Amino acid sequence: MVKITDVEVEKIARLSQLELTSEEKRMFTQQLSDILTFAQHLAQVNTDGVPPTISVLDLVNVWRDDEVKEWLSREEALAEAAVVEDGCFKVPRIMDEE
Amino acid sequence: MRKEDLETVIGLEVHVELSTESKAFCRCSTAFGAEPNTQVCPVCLGLPGALPVLNKRVLEYAIKTGLALNCSIASQSKFDRKNYFYPDLPKAYQISQFDQPIAYDGYVDITVDGQARRIGVKRVHMEEDAGKLIHTGDDIATATSSLVDLNRAGVPLIEIVTEPDIRSPEEARLYLTKLKTIIQYLGVSDCKMEEGSLRCDANLSVRPRGSSKLGTKSEIKNMNSFRAVFRGLSFEEERQKEAFLAGEEIVQETRHWDESRGITVGMRSKEEAQDYRYFPDPDLPPLAIDPTWVEDIRADLPELPDVRVARFIKEYGLPDYDAEVLTTSQRVADFYDDCVRLHADPKAVSNWIMSEVLRLLNAEGKELEETPLTPEHVTKVLKLMDEGVISGRIAKDVFEETFHTGRDPEEIVKERGLVQISDEDELGRIVAEVLEANPNVVEDYRNGKDKALGYLIGQVMKATRGKANPQMVNRLFKEKL
Numbered sequence: 364m365v366k367i368t369d370v371e372v373e374k375i376a377r378l379s380q381l382e383l384t385s386e387e388k389r390m391f392t393q394q395l396s397d398i399l400t401f402a403q404h405l406a407q408v409n410t411d412g413v414p415p416t417i418s419v420l421d422l423v424n425v426w427r428d429d430e431v432k433e434w435l436s437r438e439e440a441l442a443e444a445a446v447v448e449d450g451c452f453k454v455p456r457i458m459d460e461e
Numbered sequence: 462m463r464k465e466d467l468e469t470v471i472g473l474e475v476h477v478e479l480s481t482e483s484k485a486f487c488r489c490s491t492a493f494g495a496e497p498n499t500q501v502c503p504v505c506l507g508l509p510g511a512l513p514v515l516n517k518r519v520l521e522y523a524i525k526t527g528l529a530l531n532c533s534i535a536s537q538s539k540f541d542r543k544n545y546f547y548p549d550l551p552k553a554y555q556i557s558q559f560d561q562p563i564a565y566d567g568y569v570d571i572t573v574d575g576q577a578r579r580i581g582v583k584r585v586h587m588e589e590d591a592g593k594l595i596h597t598g599d600d601i602a603t604a605t606s607s608l609v610d611l612n613r614a615g616v617p618l619i620e621i622v623t624e625p626d627i628r629s630p631e632e633a634r635l636y637l638t639k640l641k642t643i644i645q646y647l648g649v650s651d652c653k654m655e656e657g658s659l660r661c662d663a664n665l666s667v668r669p670r671g672s673s674k675l676g677t678k679s680e681i682k683n684m685n686s687f688r689a690v691f692r693g694l695s696f697e698e699e700r701q702k703e704a705f706l707a708g709e710e711i712v713q714e715t716r717h718w719d720e721s722r723g724i725t726v727g728m729r730s731k732e733e734a735q736d737y738r739y740f741p742d743p744d745l746p747p748l749a750i751d752p753t754w755v756e757d758i759r760a761d762l763p764e765l766p767d768v769r770v771a772r773f774i775k776e777y778g779l780p781d782y783d784a785e786v787l788t789t790s791q792r793v794a795d796f797y798d799d800c801v802r803l804h805a806d807p808k809a810v811s812n813w814i815m816s817e818v819l820r821l822l823n824a825e826g827k828e829l830e831e832t833p834l835t836p837e838h839v840t841k842v843l844k845l846m847d848e849g850v851i852s853g854r855i856a857k858d859v860f861e862e863t864f865h866t867g868r869d870p871e872e873i874v875k876e877r878g879l880v881q882i883s884d885e886d887e888l889g890r891i892v893a894e895v896l897e898a899n900p901n902v903v904e905d906y907r908n909g910k911d912k913a914l915g916y917l918i919g920q921v922m923k924a925t926r927g928k929a930n931p932q933m934v935n936r937l938f939k940e941k942l
């Protein structure tokens with residue numbers, strides 16, 4: 364049984380830029396604990412001598428040659444932007460207010 | 462304890478933009494200066510479902526750089542996601558490398574006050590650049606909004622991280638200069654700091670001399686030129702030493718170099734250290750580096766600056782200083798090699814390139830390849846001087862014209878009637894005239910003022926518009942005085 368704390372949930376929420384109500388915090392604390400507890404099953408497997416798995420696909424060295432290909436026009440690229448100005452995506456003020 | 466008893470410890474993180482045609486994980490162009498958001502696609506815009514595919518040349522360039530920096534090349538490597546939110550990063554993560562950098566444990570040798578110093582290179586890893594932000598106010602702090610251009614997003618970078626082996630701002634400058642030279646020799650980046658293709662952040666701390674424990678460091682950012690790196694680190698070194706001696710606590714923080722005020726400014730310290738939650742990027746399969754390929758790349762490396770310096774000293778008998786200056790640029794070093802093949806005196810060629818060629822390049826702010834200059838131009842001018850056809854003074858004028866126009870020096874000399882006057886009768890007559898016209902100077906000379914002779918020779922040069930054979934004029938004066 365893995366138990367994570369309110370503090371950890373708050374930190375994860377902050378890193379994910381989420382604001383949680385106290386109700387949501389309680390819910391996610393429970394859910395995340397359950398998920399981690401489930402994942403703990405893996406810790407019981409003996410992995411001595413097994414190299415870490417980076418990918419479940421049996422693929423290595425997937426690459427392409429260095430060639431340019433145009434794909435989107437600027438209009439297409441900006442089509443989903445909330446606000447466009449001077450050919451750019453316009454975003455709200457970045458620094459927090461004091 | 463005094464300032465002299467404190468030691469500065471610096472580590473540098475250098476980002477170098479690789480000069481590939483296409484981006485690291487998509488096929489958008491990397492060309493500099495295009496209209497905003499015209500070199501983008503679903504991959505570098507971070508649209509859902511788009512999948513990155515590695516540009517093989519990025520890997521090749523990273524290996525090449527690793528080898529040139531005397532690194533070991535990883536046999537297993539991979540890409541990781543570095544997670545953070547910022548408007549220039551549309552995926553909310555940067556593709557980078559965390560625990561398996563492509564190259565590690567190398568070094569760069571520099572010369573500090575004639576002493577060899579070895580700066581350890583901890584790692585070289587591949588990553589992608591972010592986009593560019595244009596703030597609508599004066600700066601980010603007062604801006605009410607920002608504009609995002611994603612043309613740079615996904616452009617390949619390598620990050621080169623040193624060990625904390627650097628002991629002064631001057632060593633940092635020398636390391637950067639050397640690194641830039643090596644990378645330019647490799648041809649993997651154009652290293653233009655003003656276009657952002659070479660960027661440098663630094664970690665700096667101080668400690669009592671002799672201590673092996675590292676002090677608390679600050680990270681200095683926003684140093685946009687080699688000079689800024691030197692000034693920024695010099696300021697920060699002083700600041701920390703004064704704080705240390707005053708018994709103040711040095712806080713671990715990021716500090717911003719303010720070029721116009723000449724100071725570093727602490728950024729508001731965050732409540733907690735950044736937590737990037739690196740994890741392997743599941744979209745990019747791991748890399749298994751073929752050692753044969755690595756050896757092929759090694760065999761293909763150009764003659765690097767250190768090797769070239771040694772060869773210039775050994776093969777051409779040049780002083781260390783000449784060898785260092787001539788090899789700072791690969792083009793100049795190639796040019797020198799070509800000149801020496803055409804001219805018997807390597808030191809004379811070196812003198813001419815260091816004084817005339819580099820002076821003119823500097824004055825014009827040009828690179829050698831942007832001029833019409835050929836090795837034959839240099840050796841022809843030297844030959845004209847050797848044979849006494851033109852004086853050194855005229856040679857400089859002729860060469861300057863060649864530098865600008867690419868015209869043959871022999872032709873210029875003929876056309877402008879610049880052939881040196883070595884006719885003893887003719888020069889004797891002019892010398893006699895000058896002596897007669899300047900009795901006071903002659904008197905001065907006879908009274909032991911050696912400088913007076915220089916003035917008299919100058920008068921002959923003036924009368925002949927610089928064409929008089931200076932040795933002969935000198936001799937004639939000495940005979941007559």
